[in-house]
Amino acid sequence: xxxxxxxxxxxxxxxxxxxxxxxxxxxxxxxxxxxxxxxxxxxxxxxxxxxxxxxxxxxxxxxxxxxxxxxxxxxxxxxxxxxxxxxxxxxxxxxxxxxxxxxxxxxxxxxxxxxxxxxxxxxxxxxxxxxxxxxxxxxxxxxxxxxxxxxxxxxxxxxxxxxxxxxxxxxxxxxxxxxxxxxxxxxxxxxxxxxxxxxxxxxxxxxxxxxxxxxxxxxxxxxxxxxxxxxxxxxxxxxxxxxxxxxxxxxxxxxxxxxxxxxxxxxxxxxx
Numbered sequence: 703x704x705x706x707x708x709x710x711x712x713x714x715x716x717x718x719x720x721x722x723x724x725x726x727x728x729x730x731x732x733x734x735x736x737x738x739x740x741x742x743x744x745x746x747x748x749x750x751x752x753x754x755x756x757x758x759x760x761x762x763x764x765x766x767x768x769x770x771x772x773x774x775x776x777x778x779x780x781x782x783x784x785x786x787x788x789x790x791x792x793x794x795x796x797x798x799x800x801x802x803x804x805x806x807x808x809x810x811x812x813x814x815x816x817x818x819x820x821x822x823x824x825x826x827x828x829x830x831x832x833x834x835x836x837x838x839x840x841x842x843x844x845x846x847x848x849x850x851x852x853x854x855x856x857x858x859x860x861x862x863x864x865x866x867x868x869x870x871x872x873x874x875x876x877x878x879x880x881x882x883x884x885x886x887x888x889x890x891x892x893x894x895x896x897x898x899x900x901x902x903x904x905x906x907x908x909x910x911x912x913x914x915x916x917x918x919x920x921x922x923x924x925x926x927x928x929x930x931x932x933x934x935x936x937x938x939x940x941x942x943x944x945x946x947x948x949x950x951x952x953x954x955x956x957x958x959x960x961x962x963x964x965x966x967x968x969x970x971x972x973x974x
Contacts, residue, residue, distance in 0.1 A: 705843045705864070705872075720839030725754065728825075728832030731894065735824045738901050739908065745816055746824045752810045753803040760802020766790035768945045793845075796833065797949045823913035827897035830890040830921060837890065841883035844872035848880025849933040857881060873933070880931055886924065893920045911960045918957030922950040 706713040732750060736743040769790055773780075780786050804822070811818040840846040844861050851858050858878035873879060897917055904912065929944045940948070 716842040717839035717845075720835045720842065724832035724835030724839075727835055728828040731828040731831040731898070732824055734898070735827055735901055738898070739824065739905055741820075741824070745814070746821055749807050749810045749816070749821050750825065750828070753806045756802035756804075756806025757799040758802070760805070761794040761796070761799035762791060763802070764795040764798025764945075765793045795946075796836065797946055800829070817910065819910045819914070823901075823908075823910060826913035826917040827894045827901065829917060830897070831894040833890045834887045834894070837883040837887035841881060841887070845934070846883050847873035847933050848882035848885075849931050851878050851880055853878045855880075857885075879933055882928055882931055882933075885931075886928055889924045889928075890921070893917060893924070896920065909964065915957040915960035918953045919961075922954040922957065926950040926954075 704716055706715055707719070708714075729747060729750060732746050733743050736746055773786065773789065780789065807821060807825075808818050810816070811821055837846070844864065847861070855878065857880060859881045860878055861873040861875055863875040864872050897913055897920075900916055901908075901913055926947050929947050929950075932944075939945075
């Protein structure tokens, strides 16, 4: 765990640095997808820049939304407004950023009369490519850690003691844990590669929505499974499933519907 690097006497948070690298990687992949799909890159890049605001807002707002029931139930244990604020905020959630970014992208496309579904297809590989760096940042920062495993597990990692005041939310020190952030980063890299290959294979006969739906199917499946191996307990668990697992189910169903709907329409419109 290396939450900070020291540059010219300043402590630079690695998570923030990885986020910037992730944004850069996402833009490069968008440019690659535009070249493969033979479309102009100006609108996709501008839409992505506009969506960054939605990503940041959504990533910070999902946690307080999911924590409201606990806040209401345990209201007596909070002594001040600052206790409530610290309980609700302070953590970025990927799915919140995905929802916020999609909403801002939709608003951009509607404002400038651009096909939203075609724009999202161009970002289908960029999202997991950028997310790779985000998960590396999680690993370096000690958040989103995995469950405790045997010290003999060849995948296990042991985090050192933290002294920056974030000990309560970071991975426990001296305990062998699964490196779930790195495992998810590897999975995201694979998903990005699959989507790029899919775009290349279908560029002569593209079907709008298939690219982003493919990403949705792959990532929601990966995330649903990996949630069972997470060790942090601050994500909210209801009826045995985490908040992210419920969102994964919704994303999977929506993505499957996008892929299947054209076939169902053709079947329904066919004449005997």
